[in-house]
Amino acid sequence: MAEQKILKFPSGFLWGVSTSAYQIEGGITNDWSEWEKSELRIKNLELRNLNPRDFICGQACDSYNRYEEDLDLVKKLGCGAFRLGVEWARIEPVEGKFNQAEIEHYKEVLRAAKKRDLQVILTLWHWTNPIWLAEQGGWANRKAVDYFIRYVELIVKKLGQDVDFWITLNEPMAHLGFGYLRGNFPPARRGDLIGLIKAYKNLVKAHKLAYKKIQQIQPQSKVSFTSLTDYFEPANKYNPLDWLIVIIARYWHHRKFLNETRSYIDFIAFDYYFHQRLSWLPPFKANFNYYTNDMGWEIYPAGIYCVIKYLTSFKKPIYVMENGIADAADKKRIKFIVDHLKHIHRSISEGADVRGYLYWSLLDNFEWAHGWAPKFGLYTMDRRTFKRTPRPSVALYSEICRNNRILI
Numbered sequence: 001m002a003e004q005k006i007l008k009f010p011s012g013f014l015w016g017v018s019t020s021a022y023q024i025e026g027g028i029t030n031d032w033s034e035w036e037k038s039e040l041r042i043k044n045l046e047l048r049n050l051n052p053r054d055f056i057c058g059q060a061c062d063s064y065n066r067y068e069e070d071l072d073l074v075k076k077l078g079c080g081a082f083r084l085g086v087e088w089a090r091i092e093p094v095e096g097k098f099n100q101a102e103i104e105h106y107k108e109v110l111r112a113a114k115k116r117d118l119q120v121i122l123t124l125w126h127w128t129n130p131i132w133l134a135e136q137g138g139w140a141n142r143k144a145v146d147y148f149i150r151y152v153e154l155i156v157k158k159l160g161q162d163v164d165f166w167i168t169l170n171e172p173m174a175h176l177g178f179g180y181l182r183g184n185f186p187p188a189r190r191g192d193l194i195g196l197i198k199a200y201k202n203l204v205k206a207h208k209l210a211y212k213k214i215q216q217i218q219p220q221s222k223v224s225f226t227s228l229t230d231y232f233e234p235a236n237k238y239n240p241l242d243w244l245i246v247i248i249a250r251y252w253h254h255r256k257f258l259n260e261t262r263s264y265i266d267f268i269a270f271d272y273y274f275h276q277r278l279s280w281l282p283p284f285k286a287n288f289n290y291y292t293n294d295m296g297w298e299i300y301p302a303g304i305y306c307v308i309k310y311l312t313s314f315k316k317p318i319y320v321m322e323n324g325i326a327d328a329a330d331k332k333r334i335k336f337i338v339d340h341l342k343h344i345h346r347s348i349s350e351g352a353d354v355r356g357y358l359y360w361s362l363l364d365n366f367e368w369a370h371g372w373a374p375k376f377g378l379y380t381m382d383r384r385t386f387k388r389t390p391r392p393s394v395a396l397y398s399e400i401c402r403n404n405r406i407l408i
């Protein structure tokens with residue numbers, strides 16, 4: 001039998017799991033819940049022979065009521081960190097009117113996390129907007145920035161004492177791409193380039209001002225936003241035109257936003273899911289997709305190494321805020337995690353300052369435009385009873401978190 005090798009991670013390496021408010025809490029009314037019920041959305045699903053009921057978030061995982069149970073699961077995993085979100089629409093359901101009971105609720109949630117000695121990574125905005133903001137044009141409206149900062153100020157003052165890391169925005173570029181180019185996310189403005197540019201500018205501004213606001217109220221805070229960083233490579237590495245497409249894709253996909261905010265982040269927080277082989281010839285993508293997850297997304301662990309290498313140029317500590325696999329049968333998850341960690345380890349051994357890894361996600365949850373079908377969870381979640389059940393890979397991930405190492 002081949003001998004096993006131990007790869008130890010640096011001491012203090014942060015192990016965790018990631019979630020978001022809308023995807024797990026349940027009972028939220030915001031622009032997403034409205035979009036799910038819209039005629040346009042329902043028609044579109046029916047045309048594809050899909051059942052609209054499988055695309056309604058509804059009670060989600062009922063984590064709003066079951067947060068203690070979820071935190072126990074995180075603790076049981078041996079994780080040191082938990083990433084969760086606060087839902088703007090709950091806190092400010094009506095413009096300018098803050099709901100104290102909801103703020104108290106989140107206070108309790110964060111205290112419960114702290115009681116369990118978990119580092120709290122709090123996301124302030126994960127793609128969803130209060131309805132009143134959506135009605136005013138969402139992020140394409142310049143006023144969204146002021147509204148956001150007012151909300152951020154309140155959250156930092158009320159909840160800041162229990163937060164270790166702040167994520168102002170989750171993957172702003174994904175929101176823009178899906179919401180304004182493809183149109184499969186709210187505000188569903190397919191091909192609205194003007195709206196996209198306006199929203200882009202406002203999101204950059206919102207992040208910078210939120211950064212300043214958080215630092216002003218709570219100096220020494222650690223603040224960033226998450227960046228979806230696909231690994232782009234040329235379909236033909238000898239073709240300069242393919243390289244040109246790669247450079248353009250990297251720039252628009254994540255580099256531009258990072259460049260513009262680089263003085264307003266304390267660490268790099270990136271999410272890694274995709275590998276794209278790009279070609280200058282239509283359809284511009286030449287992916288092989290030999291080995292995929294349940295959603296047909298290619299599994300390409302070496303890409304995380306390349307992305308990290310490239311992100312080291314920002315000279316900031318790096319955290320993998322999300323990395324995960326949709327794998328209902330749990331046949332590929334263990335290998336997926338270990339393979340990605342192997343590449344992260346390699347980057348660290350070559351000098352990259354990677355300080356943490358958070359698996360997406362703790363539980364099966366509402367997967368946005370894909371509805372309830374994809375299963376990213378370490379735990380399954382029964383949509384009727386809300387019962388959480390560990391998948392076999394829980395044992396391995398917990399082994400890794402507790403021992404700060406992988407065996408390969």
Ligand code: BGC
Pocket residue numbers: 020023170171174228271273322360367
């Ligand atoms: C998002 C998550 C989502 C995950 C898997 C990430 O880009 O932040 O909300 O569930 O991808 O699709």
